[in-house]
Amino acid sequence: MTKRYGETVANDDVSFAVETGEIFGYLGPNGAGKTTTIRLLLGLIKPTSGTAEVLGADIRDRRALTEVKADIGYLPDTLGFDDRLTGNEALDHFARMRGDERREELLELFHPPLEKPIETYSSGNRRMLGIVQAFMHDPDLVIMDEPTSGLDPLKQDRLHKFLEEERDAGTTVFFSSHVLSEVQRVCDRVGIIRDGELVALEDIESLLERSGKQVWVHLAEPVDEAEFLTDQMIDVEVVDNSVQFTYTGDYNALLEHLVRYDVQNLDIANPQLDDVFKHYYGEG
Numbered sequence: 001m002t003k004r005y006g007e008t009v010a011n012d013d014v015s016f017a018v019e020t021g022e023i024f025g026y027l028g029p030n031g032a033g034k035t036t037t038i039r040l041l042l043g044l045i046k047p048t049s050g051t052a053e054v055l056g057a058d059i060r061d062r063r064a065l066t067e068v069k070a071d072i073g074y075l076p077d078t079l080g081f082d083d084r085l086t087g088n089e090a091l092d093h094f095a096r097m098r099g100d101e102r103r104e105e106l107l108e109l110f111h112p113p114l115e116k117p118i119e120t121y122s123s124g125n126r127r128m129l130g131i132v133q134a135f136m137h138d139p140d141l142v143i144m145d146e147p148t149s150g151l152d153p154l155k156q157d158r159l160h161k162f163l164e165e166e167r168d169a170g171t172t173v174f175f176s177s178h179v180l181s182e183v184q185r186v187c188d189r190v191g192i193i194r195d196g197e198l199v200a201l202e203d204i205e206s207l208l209e210r211s212g213k214q215v216w217v218h219l220a221e222p223v224d225e226a227e228f229l230t231d232q233m234i235d236v237e238v239v240d241n242s243v244q245f246t247y248t249g250d251y252n253a254l255l256e257h258l259v260r261y262d263v264q265n266l267d268i269a270n271p272q273l274d275d276v277f278k279h280y281y282g283e284g
């Protein structure tokens with residue numbers, strides 16, 4: 001799909017598939033184009049060119065999309081509730097449109113103050129009401145725009161566990177985020193969007209694997225950069241006797257290289273998604 005706003009290409013020929021029963025993370029910084037994709041998928045805006053299918057319905061086919069929406073849950077970035085309603089009244093409103101067979105069960109996990117008007121809610125309480133609303137009709141597919149924003153760490157954790165349970169029960173989850181650690185923790189696959197373009201589309205494991213190892217070495221003597229560094233070491237930082245780098249080459253070659261030095265301390269770890277992310281968003 002492509003979506004233009006005048007000169008701005010908010011989505012530039014974005015193409016991906018989300019498999020049934022997976023948690024797909026849609027990652028990118030502010031303004032990258034995540035909300036645009038989500039609004040396109042829900043038929044709230046029209047693509048400039050291209051199209052997509054959601055649960056078999058073409059997003060340009062209003063009638064087909066309306067039919068499948070009974071099986072879709074949607075958590076928007078800003079909730080379109082009438083603020084004068086109480087939480088209960090808002091949920092009643094959505095229940096009349098789509099059903100609410102899981103309402104009570106969800107309210108045990110996420111419990112906004114239902115008797116109060118929404119205009120008095122904190123952002124976390126708004127988000128919780130939105131989560132209950134998105135799941136209470138037991139949808140097959142849930143699309144969420146930054147679902148954890150505004151939630152405290154315990155509630156975030158609760159949502160992550162809940163999403164994993166839903167996925168295990170067969171629900172398909174698509175959510176956008178700019179929080180790398182949450183995508184790394186809960187998602188099966190990730191699409192990374194930058195300036196409207198999809199720059200990576202992979203399962204988390206292979207994204208991390210392809211991204212090498214994070215190595216930290218402390219030598220007995222100051223590091224002689226000219227002698228020590230090889231082409232397979234990238235993002236190098238040298239401070240006195242210590243050197244830190246991302247290693248992308250053959251592991252045996254690294255070990256053979258290191259035995260030539262008096263190594264006092266060594267740490268080799270998988271990169272965090274943050275480090276991977278820097279490759280896509282860092283300068284150059």
Ligand SMILES: Nc1ncnc2c1ncn2[C@@H]1O[C@H](COP(=O)(O)OP(=O)(O)OP(=O)(O)O)[C@@H](O)[C@H]1O
Binds near residue numbers: 034035036
């Ligand atoms: N209605 C609009 N009119 C003009 N430009 C828009 C409109 N909606 C979005 N844009 C532009 O499209 C680009 C992508 O915006 P979008 O909201 O999709 O990003 P995002 O990744 O969801 O960002 P955030 O994380 O801040 O919500 C931005 O440059 C934004 O300014």
